[in-house]
């Protein structure tokens with residue numbers, strides 16, 4: 001099958017490479033010439049494990065091509081995906097900015113030939129697919145097409161696996177013909193018995209927001225429980241395990257930490273609130289989820305301050321991990337940015353390490369010193385903060401860390417280390433929702 005994808009950002013690129021791997025002929029289109037020329041030279045502009053290999057392999061097999069031209073990719077495609085960005089609107093009101101989606105629709109419309117299914121892959125407010133249909137018909141009244149919604153559930157860092165072995169595929173369609181085309185496109189997943197949720201377009205659009213808001217809810221919930229654990233002397237990892245073993249609750253997404261970040265949860269929870277508000281519906285739980293997440297980052301600053309003896313001014317803090325989660329160089333809405341900006345504002349010096357995100361972080365936090373390895377970051381610092389749980393921080397040489405620090409203070413915002421081993425290593429150890437080690441205090 002011939003597929004065209006507009007937008008070679010994170011979602012478009014992963015989707016394109018994976019469909020090519022399924023054996024389809026995929027044309028990826030982007031207006032960004034420098035990005036397309038990099039991709040044509042088999043260079044992938046983002047860090048995502050396994051993606052560069054997939055892009056190279058399918059370029060070599062000629063199942064994948066990158067271009068800035070809509071022709072011949074669009075006219076020959078049976079399915080055209082719109083996978084452009086939907087950033088938060090510049091007005092700062094929580095709405096998603098749909099101008100890229102509508103612009104893509106306007107530009108692709110004149111090139112539609114034969115029957116085509118135009119699929120929204122971007123996360124978009126309810127009603128967007130119908131608006132895309134209106135634009136396509138307006139610009140090209142002759143076009144023979146249906147629109148559909150096929151939200152993506154890829155996690156950064158695990159995107160290839162999430163695409164190839166998804167928990168489910170959601171297809172929002174309002175025509176049997178479009179449904180047949182999309183089912184044929186996803187046939188490889190039918191063969192591995194992936195559940196398909198085939199529903200109307202509005203339901204598919206809302207599933208994406210509801211799923212992300214629910215996952216964010218689990219995180220804010222466990223973060224509040226973690227805060228309570230610190231006060232009553234309980235251990236949040238035990239609480240999460242005890243709760244999560246109940247099949248109705250599930251163990252995933254109950255890791256307490258510095259709050260969720262990234263390009264999805266913060267933006268999508270805000271957008272869901274706006275959509276609900278527009279329709280006059282209360283969404284109090286999601287409202288609280290957003291507030292709790294902001295409060296959690298502020299709480300982490302207070303935790304670090306307390307560990308530094310009550311004041312960060314003039315202190316040096318080593319920071320391990322800057323990306324919003326491991327296996328990505330993405331720092332969008334990362335808790336590290338809010339937390340470190342506050343510490344810097346209050347006169348702390350930062351020595352930071354991250355396996356992938358330094359280049360991005362440098363643009364946002366130019367005042368920090370960036371180090372080439374975690375031990376270098378610890379040299380001469382008053383405390384070390386483990387901010388993102390990259391694998392390379394899971395088995396640090398603790399004696400070496402301790403010998404490099406001015407004070408043996410370890411603040412683990414991801415609960416990576418076990419309390420007894422930190423006690424044995426002689427650290428004052430603070431984590432999230434677990435008793436503190438080494439200073440007799442809780443939290």
Ligand code: UGA
Pocket residue numbers: 123152153154155156157212215219252253254255256257258259260261262263264265324325
């Ligand atoms: C999320 C969803 O998991 C994907 O299903 C969805 O497709 C994607 O958003 C999207 O809308 O495009 P992603 O943002 O890549 O994926 O990252 P997650 O793995 O979900 O993590 C999000 C944040 O939550 C991270 O900051 C992570 O550290 C935090 N988190 C996650 C916790 O603090 N605790 C947990 O238990 C799990």
